[in-house]
Amino acid sequence: MAATPRPASIDAGAHTADDGYFGPDSVTWRVASHPALGLAAACAGTIQMLYPQVMHVVDQASTFRQFPELRAQRTGEFAATVFFGDKASADKAGEVLRRIHASCHAVDPHTGEAYTADKPELLEWVFNSLTWAMLRGAQTYGPSLSADDQDRFVDEQRTMARMVGLDPDEQLRSRAELDDYMQVVLPKLAYGYDTRWFKAITVPSSLPTSPGQAIKHVMMWGSVALYLPEHRELFGIRWNPIRQAANGGGGAGRADTDRRHAVRQGGPAVPPLRRRPRLRRPEAHGRPRPARRQRRHRGADRRGVNSGPGCDDGHTGERREPMMEAVPDTVTEAVELLRAEGYDDDFDVCADGCAAPARTACTASRARRSISCSASKARATRVTRRSCSA
Numbered sequence: 001m002a003a004t005p006r007p008a009s010i011d012a013g014a015h016t017a018d019d020g021y022f023g024p025d026s027v028t029w030r031v032a033s034h035p036a037l038g039l040a041a042a043c044a045g046t047i048q049m050l051y052p053q054v055m056h057v058v059d060q061a062s063t064f065r066q067f068p069e070l071r072a073q074r075t076g077e078f079a080a081t082v083f084f085g086d087k088a089s090a091d092k093a094g095e096v097l098r099r100i101h102a103s104c105h106a107v108d109p110h111t112g113e114a115y116t117a118d119k120p121e122l123l124e125w126v127f128n129s130l131t132w133a134m135l136r137g138a139q140t141y142g143p144s145l146s147a148d149d150q151d152r153f154v155d156e157q158r159t160m161a162r163m164v165g166l167d168p169d170e171q172l173r174s175r176a177e178l179d180d181y182m183q184v185v186l187p188k189l190a191y192g193y194d195t196r197w198f199k200a201i202t203v204p205s206s207l208p209t210s211p212g213q214a215i216k217h218v219m220m221w222g223s224v225a226l227y228l229p230e231h232r233e234l235f236g237i238r239w240n241p242i243r244q245a246a247n248g249g250g251g252a253g254r255a256d257t258d259r260r261h262a263v264r265q266g267g268p269a270v271p272p273l274r275r276r277p278r279l280r281r282p283e284a285h286g287r288p289r290p291a292r293r294q295r296r297h298r299g300a301d302r303r304g305v306n307s308g309p310g311c312d313d314g315h316t317g318e319r320r321e322p323m324m325e326a327v328p329d330t331v332t333e334a335v336e337l338l339r340a341e342g343y344d345d346d347f348d349v350c351a352d353g354c355a356a357p358a359r360t361a362c363t364a365s366r367a368r369r370s371i372s373c374s375a376s377k378a379r380a381t382r383v384t385r386r387s388c389s390a
Contacts, residue, residue, distance in 0.1 A: 004029040006084050017086045027145065027153040031138050032083045040137030041076065042202075042223035044130040047231050049198050050189040051125050053108060057117045059194040061104040068201050082163055094163030101165065118165050125185060127164055127171075131157045132178050136226045150175040182228070191234045199235055 003024035006012060022028040031037065049055045058064050064071045081093040104117035115122075131154060138145050145153065151174045158168035172178050203224065208214040224237060232239050 004033055007033045010080055010084050012084070015086075017088065020082075020084060020086050020090055021159045022083060022156060026156055027149050028083055028156045030143055030149075031134055031145070031153060032079070034138065034141075034143050036137045036141035037134065039141060039219060039223045040133045040226065041072075041079070041130075042220060043136065043226040044133035045072065045075065046198075046202050046223065046235075047133070047227060048126050048129050049195055050191065050231065050234055051122065051185075052110075052188075052190050052192055053106070053115065053119070054122050054125065055192060055194050055198065056108060057104055057106040057122070058198070060106040061117070065197060065201070082160055090163065094165075097163065098165045120166065123164055123166050127157075127161055127166060128178060128181050131160075131172075132182050133226060135175060135178070140226060141222075147175070154178055186228075186230050189230070189234055191236070203235065203237065 004026075005024060006029075049058065062071065078093050078097060082090045085093070098118065101118040101123075102116055105114065106117070107114050135145070135150055135153060138150075154175055154177070155173045158171045158173075161171045162168045172181060202220065204213075204217045204220055208217045224232065224239075227235075227237075229239070
């Protein structure tokens, strides 16, 4: 195998003391030097968010939502340093990354578990999904790798595992083991509430309107072509042979098709997502419209009984008579009548002449009170409780 030089975009500089942990004869330099690495990195960075706890960390302890391109830039700089830098630079980059992960705290909203980004289970998923995506990109877009080269690449990535904080001796060593891992982890993946905004940022949903957007659009769909069908299904991305052919349509697509036909007999590895049922009026199905729920009045007594002129009782369904038989002439008389009926709140009269509970901040502009204003509003000729139907 011919030696692979560093990419032209990476300047080793005078400070580089050696070829690092991989070197020009490694498969890692061949894969990482290919232009398709960007598509593989975008694929890995997106499917990694399908792991719920990984997405929770990004949602709660990072600035990705505000600065999405900054995270991609820093991840690319870290990978370039480990792949093409000397050993001292790679070790320093790994130390900084582990310190950052240890400081990122999150709480699982479903279980209440508090954890950090350096949780081994999360590190294994992020590390293995990146290795898998890089091989997936090489299989679809290049460079062409033999089966032995793919196994060698997986074995070389154990050095990267040590940089992120994993035990290199416990990591996978072949492409077959890596593919098995990606299948085993599928039931753990999910499209959560916080994955929605991530998809809105990373996966294009509209046609581009500028050359720059067109380039990003093509590259993003090129990375989506590397997803497994289950990944696209979770993201709700429609895929077809035409789009597959437009984005490379190589061995990865054929392998997915063969696997789908093999799995179809026994059911999909991930249950298909059900569409949200379309809501229809009850009359369309021949059923009467349900009775509208009575809204409880804010002035109801503390026993939970809706009260007011001609109001239905929320508990018995019986018609209740108005609480006040007589119509008061003044605010003071209204307050006395309400107190006589058992309403024990402390009423005051504001500057506008409106009787309201002392704990309520009464203003002339906010007339929705349990007692109508008779002094500041000429149309209110009597003071009573607001009807439940209002």
